[in-house]
Amino acid sequence: MDDSLFISIYLTIVGMVVGSYYLAFISRGSFKQSVAGRSRCASCKRQLRPKDLVPVLSFLLLKGRCRYCAHNLPRHFPLVEAGTGGLFFLASIHAESLSELFMSILLVSLLVLITLTDIQSFRIPNRILLLFSIPLLLLRFMNHPYSFQGFSFTIGLVLLFILLYAYQKGQLGGGDVKLFVVFMVLLGIQSTLLIIMISSMVALLYTVTRRSVWANFLEQKRIKLPFAPFISIATIIVYFSPNLV
Template sequence: MVSPAVLPYIFFAIGIVIGSFLCLCAYRIPRGESILYPPSRCSHCGRRIKAIDLVPLLNYVWLRGRCRFCGCGISVFHPLSELSTGLLFMAACLCYGLSVPLIKALFFISLFILISVIDMEHYIIPDKVIVFALCVGIIFMIFTGDPAFTSALAGFGAALLFLLVLAVASRGGMGGGDIKLAAVMGLCLGWPNGAVAVLLGCLLAGLAGLTLILLKVKCRKDVIPFGPFLSAGTLIALHSGSEIISWYFNSVLIVN
């Protein structure tokens, strides 16, 4: 029997391994390549990566961020994605313990790490990733009853409508992948958590965009990937959506 005190560290280790695999997926999926074959190789010289260089996090350190063979740089997204996945897996274990909600949280974490890396590097969210998320979300809904069917439809419709209106208002500033992802997340979270996720994503994206403009890193017309912010909003809503809604109604509305 594994000690409860050790369990979060086990999930951290599992998370960094999965994070490494997600980086492979993020590289190959936009290019239409198989995620299973061929084995991991350098994206610059094509040489197969040695087994010792596949150890998550540590490989980036001892290789100093460069390929062993050609010396080309390894994207910093790799160690950051591995570390983020590990920490989020650990946090999910601490929050939910060994339970069905933990499985759902781990799925969403993995999905959103994948989407965030792809969107930040390529400014797209592939349809095959969205379809996969939709299928798994429906499976969770059928076997767990969370969310209820009517709640899922309401969440789907609210998220889709809100993003469509925003896309029209921004005159093309919102991508089709963002709209489809928001609709799927609305379906997976149900009403009203799906709406909370989209609103939080918009708020986080707006704050990040304003900060980058003030720091003169981006201009007003520059494109900022929305996928990572929608992902963050969905994870927050998944864990604390009900609390956020209660706080809003009990604090904000009552005060006003």
């Protein structure tokens, strides 16, 4: 087997395990508990065995039910695990160096976590942003030293003003604004503008489609929409498609 293919397959498996860990972190609320704590069924509280925790495979073999009480397991668990594994695979074939691979994996991890937290609680925790942004920015400056350009700096200030204005008007959350600021430094102004455009288009498409399907319900109740999932989709498209920029 070719070494690069072996590494990609290995990272895919690692990504599935990492995705499972991120799900545990979201449900338990801390990195320490998600590492040291033992997984239990949310219904019967029975401690799960290692064979019950194999990403994706255990869910399929158990037909989406707890081995001990037959309670239905969350349907998004295998999707998150498989999706994270797929993104790790994409990172492995996209990276041209070890530092770029680390950067891609950190970025993918950040996107997965902010998507999960925003869906669960409509917020992007500062601790997650700091935990991943600091090493991401360090790797960025190590690989591509920043060069000051007056025009880009001006555009960045204008974009920052627009983001803050949208936040004041309640059109963006504070976590979204901080995330876009990180992207401005990490990926550049042009890529960030493209991410904003694509994420807005995907969110609009989702909203229109959902409104057409659930029109009667939405007329009675306005649904709050987490924006981080759409930012993550747009970021993956832009980051792994360099020809777009």
